[in-house]
Amino acid sequence: QKEVEQNSGPLSVPEGAIASLNCTYSDRGSQSFFWYRQYSGKSPELIMFIYSNGDKEDGRFTAQLNKASQYVSLLIRDSQPSDSATYLCAVISSGYGGSQGNLIFGKGTKLSVKP
């Protein structure tokens, strides 16, 4: 059973601080990694994807990938109250048969940014 693990939180940070969200995955063959943001009562919204080891930056967001450690993280700089949401880590499964290519989601980390 392929698994994606996240700390459920809530993670609370003050406005303007850096929020660090972490994710580990069990499928060593996975090559594609995604971060989604989900506001309460809404659908998941893609924030970033990363395929290669290292950092990928997009505005205030930085995704970090370490395939050797099977670890993905998302950093949010200058956190704003509007960043308060649940963040979902997702990994493309490298499994055989029907599961290959399917997204496996973590249960999400709830982030709260306090003004």
Added chain:
Amino acid sequence: DAGITQSPRHKVTETGTPVTLRCHQTENHRYMYWYRQDPGHGLRLIHYSYGVKDTDKGEVSDGYSVSRSKTEDFLLTLESATSSQTSVYFCAISEGTDTQYFGPGTRLTVL
């Protein structure tokens, strides 16, 4: 929501009744997916489609069936709804087996 609509958005039904949820896309993407999201379980794949009339099971397919007769429409059917199928259902689309975009969701309550 990347040109994805779901209908209905909310539904309350009774145990034992059939229910069909519809996902409609205007992006002409090849792949379509149905997920359910429950507290403590996160998003779980029910069924997916990789083309017209081509579908396969996901992690939690028992009690569900799907059909895709046109590229733009993917239907999820609960043949005989049970209370354990009370959930929020999301449709997603992707061009390849990669980045997925989600629809607005359907909240289903089975009494």
